[in-house]
Amino acid sequence: FMKRHLNKPYEINLMEELTLKGITQYYAFVQERQKVHCLNTLFSKLQINQSIIFCNSTQRVELLAKKITELGYSCYYIHAKMNQQHRNRVFHDFRNGACRNLVCSDLFTRGIDIQAVNVVINFDFPKMAETYLHRIGRSGRYGHLGVAINLITYDDRYNLHKIERELDTEIKPIPGVIDKSLYVAEYHSEASELEEQA
Amino acid sequence: KTKLENNNTFSPISPTVMTEEFDFEKNLALFDKAAIFEELDMLNGQ
Numbered sequence: 001f002m003k004r005h006l007n008k009p010y011e012i013n014l015m016e017e018l019t020l021k022g023i024t025q026y027y028a029f030v031q032e033r034q035k036v037h038c039l040n041t042l043f044s045k046l047q048i049n050q051s052i053i054f055c056n057s058t059q060r061v062e063l064l065a066k067k068i069t070e071l072g073y074s075c076y077y078i079h080a081k082m083n084q085q086h087r088n089r090v091f092h093d094f095r096n097g098a099c100r101n102l103v104c105s106d107l108f109t110r111g112i113d114i115q116a117v118n119v120v121i122n123f124d125f126p127k128m129a130e131t132y133l134h135r136i137g138r139s140g141r142y143g144h145l146g147v148a149i150n151l152i153t154y155d156d157r158y159n160l161h162k163i164e165r166e167l168d169t170e171i172k173p174i175p176g177v178i179d180k181s182l183y184v185a186e187y188h189s190e191a192s193e194l195e196e197q198a
Numbered sequence: 199k200t201k202l203e204n205n206n207t208f209s210p211i212s213p214t215v216m217t218e219e220f221d222f223e224k225n226l227a228l229f230d231k232a233a234i235f236e237e238l239d240m241l242n243g244q
Contacts, residue, residue, distance in 0.1 A: 038222075
């Protein structure tokens with residue numbers, strides 16, 4: 001088709017390739033009933049500029065958003081069963097910084113490129129490598145900096161293994177203290193200035 | 199199964215537990231990732 005109808009076409013790949021570069025990936029080992037407690041501790045320990053928290057079903061998105069609000073943190077939520085207009089509205093407001101945290105299901109097919117998001121949490125670990133990449137990966141236009149934290153249960157072990165192997169990446173155990181230069185912009189610039197001086 | 203899992207995840211947690219920090223280290227020690235991965239690699243014939 002292309003050869004017959006297009007005369008010397010320029011080929012542009014509109015889907016910029018997603019990359020995990022610049023994103024530090026950690027896992028925390030938990031039981032289902034510990035997930036909310038674990039998330040609460042993460043909220044109190046991390047320096048979150050904006051965060052996105054992923055769940056594996058629309059029902060869990062709503063349940064988690066309710067819990068987060070009860071814990072005293074503000075959040076928006078979006079999932080596939082909301083109408084498009086409402087979804088766009090919420091996403092637009094989140095992008096403009098109207099709220100710090102967004103809980104959602106997998107509805108972005110090209111990855112999320114919001115500069116202000118420095119923390120992504122997989123409250124539920126995905127089953128497919130492609131889904132993981134869309135959640136965590138960045139298009140690489142910006143030297144994006146961030147941490148991804150995966151809550152892993154014993155049942156997730158097969159998917160964790162499969163996804164690490166398929167994406168040829170490593171998800172490390174979460175350390176006691178997460179170095180701020182890995183995901184907080186101000187700290188990063190200070191650290192790189194020090195490196196340059198050294 | 200979904201309902202059971204949701205109950206497990208979202209049932210109320212005692213306020214005293216919530217004021218304590220989640221113990222990441224203690225929980226990580228319950229999951230020997232290297233050993234599990236080795237076993238899964240063997241099963242996959244690598």
